[in-house]
Amino acid sequence: MPEIASILDAAKHWTAHYRRGHLIYGEGDLTTGIYRVDKGCVRLQVDSADGDRQIVAFLFPGDVFGMSVDLRTSSAEAVSDVDLTRYSLPSVLELATRSTSVLLQVMRAADTVYGELAHHTEQITHLPATERVLWFLDRLAGREGVQPGEPVRLPMSRRDVSDYLGLTPETLSRIMRQLQDDGHLSAVGRKSFTLRRPTFRVGPVDDPQLDPLSLPSEQLCA
Amino acid sequence: MPEIASILDAAKHWTAHYRRGHLIYGEGDLTTGIYRVDKGCVRLQVDSADGDRQIVAFLFPGDVFGMSVDLRTSSAEAVSDVDLTRYSLPSVLELATRSTSVLLQVMRAADTVYGELAHHTEQITHLPATERVLWFLDRLAGREGVQPGEPVRLPMSRRDVSDYLGLTPETLSRIMRQLQDDGHLSAVGRKSFTLRRPTFRVGPVDDPQLDPLSLPSEQLCA
DNA sequence: CGGCGATTTGAATTACATCAATCTAGGTGG
DNA sequence: CCACCTAGATTGATGTAATTCAAATCGCCG
Numbered sequence: 001m002p003e004i005a006s007i008l009d010a011a012k013h014w015t016a017h018y019r020r021g022h023l024i025y026g027e028g029d030l031t032t033g034i035y036r037v038d039k040g041c042v043r044l045q046v047d048s049a050d051g052d053r054q055i056v057a058f059l060f061p062g063d064v065f066g067m068s069v070d071l072r073t074s075s076a077e078a079v080s081d082v083d084l085t086r087y088s089l090p091s092v093l094e095l096a097t098r099s100t101s102v103l104l105q106v107m108r109a110a111d112t113v114y115g116e117l118a119h120h121t122e123q124i125t126h127l128p129a130t131e132r133v134l135w136f137l138d139r140l141a142g143r144e145g146v147q148p149g150e151p152v153r154l155p156m157s158r159r160d161v162s163d164y165l166g167l168t169p170e171t172l173s174r175i176m177r178q179l180q181d182d183g184h185l186s187a188v189g190r191k192s193f194t195l196r197r198p199t200f201r202v203g204p205v206d207d208p209q210l211d212p213l214s215l216p217s218e219q220l221c222a
Numbered sequence: 223m224p225e226i227a228s229i230l231d232a233a234k235h236w237t238a239h240y241r242r243g244h245l246i247y248g249e250g251d252l253t254t255g256i257y258r259v260d261k262g263c264v265r266l267q268v269d270s271a272d273g274d275r276q277i278v279a280f281l282f283p284g285d286v287f288g289m290s291v292d293l294r295t296s297s298a299e300a301v302s303d304v305d306l307t308r309y310s311l312p313s314v315l316e317l318a319t320r321s322t323s324v325l326l327q328v329m330r331a332a333d334t335v336y337g338e339l340a341h342h343t344e345q346i347t348h349l350p351a352t353e354r355v356l357w358f359l360d361r362l363a364g365r366e367g368v369q370p371g372e373p374v375r376l377p378m379s380r381r382d383v384s385d386y387l388g389l390t391p392e393t394l395s396r397i398m399r400q401l402q403d404d405g406h407l408s409a410v411g412r413k414s415f416t417l418r419r420p421t422f423r424v425g426p427v428d429d430p431q432l433d434p435l436s437l438p439s440e441q442l443c444a
Numbered sequence: 445c446g447g448c449g450a451t452t453t454g455a456a457t458t459a460c461a462t463c464a465a466t467c468t469a470g471g472t473g474g
Numbered sequence: 475c476c477a478c479c480t481a482g483a484t485t486g487a488t489g490t491a492a493t494t495c496a497a498a499t500c501g502c503c504g
Contacts, residue, residue: 046344054344069330073337093326097319104315108291110332115295117336121343122268122276125388129492158451166347171492173452190451190501351460380483393460395484412469412483 007102008036008064012091018078024066026075031068033086037061040082041155044074045163055164056117058156060143064109079156124166132165133175134184141195151192229324230258230286234313240300246288248297253290255308259283262304263377266296267385277386278339280378282365286331301378346388354387355397356406363417373414 015038018024024035024042035042037059044057044065056074059065066076069089096103123135141152154161162172179185186194237260240246246257249268257264259281266279266287278296281287288298291311318325345357363374376383384394401407408416 046340052348056340068333074340111290114336118268118278118296126274
């Protein structure tokens, strides 16, 4: 989302660098700024007491994240070495009260990540492992704007991917082997792959309308 | 979140009523307003092509939802007959550019739902079925401010609960029976239950000794 | 070149889903 | 008011996808 970035640049900001694996902020930390990825990859995650980890989002160049107000509701870590732009929260807020477009962009960004997480959750609870992996790779390829046949780079570890998809690394490994054997996928080293099939599949869309019986009633108040 | 509601009341608003099971808005609809629940229960969900449904949130009186900007990223439906207050989006936006507290509240609300979904996702991908159910019931009881021993009402159907927890209705049914047999839970009719053990524990996590099945005292975290 | 974490492979296990058959509640009409 | 009627809920039997445990292998970085 380059637009939001350029608009946000009117707020106080500076660059920040994090090395692979390092914490950008932790859940519960006080929020003092929001970020944009300039280079590299960032993961948003929730860690449970018993060591399990759920990655809720991967962020790439152009993505804005960290739009909390007081306390962070998830952690952010650097998947690779990353370059970030860090915007002062007070400055952004102040800007938003003067510019409707800034306000809109911030709200839009917040809603976008929510919608993406909602769909992510839907996918990993209802899709079998193979389709989850395909869905992930497909989306990654689509996001990078890769042409079919072109190799896509996976900046994150297998463990990251499995923690994103709700699978064990073992299962993920088996699935990827299977996908290669079936010709859906061909690996280029360990960190790149080529999707045989077209990016973004167009499944048959059903109509899950339930019961359109009566209409809601509304009345003006106050 | 009653505070946000009272502040939002400065924006143009109406009351709206929906009957059990009816659509409040659908994914992809144009956003024209945001809502607060006054009475009843609302579910936010995403439906997949093959008829599967993932409920991403249940909303109760006081909760504000629908903070999208252009297109809705999920659907909202009435779990029970509901009374809502509907705030005009343009009016809220206009208000936010004049009042920092409104802006803060809207952003805070958006971040809260995000954080909750992130944790919800974490729970349903890492917790076994029994603990998922316990987690849900416990949170529901906590939210309703029910004292231990007091019965809690489940406003939603079993199917709703199973679609929220990523289980089949059959599994949910078996789990709930098991919980009753084990004395963790006692049902009062089909729509109410009493939690034997303490509702809600936000206490600091002790040590890595976690085997919830061995002892009567469960560790349930939010 | 050696060491060690990350990944892959293999075998056994299991938790949950699926399929199919009741059962129950609560809404409807007689 | 009560007896149906039906969708939702429960129960049972069986299947299986994914996990778990364990071991071998890869590949990166010193």
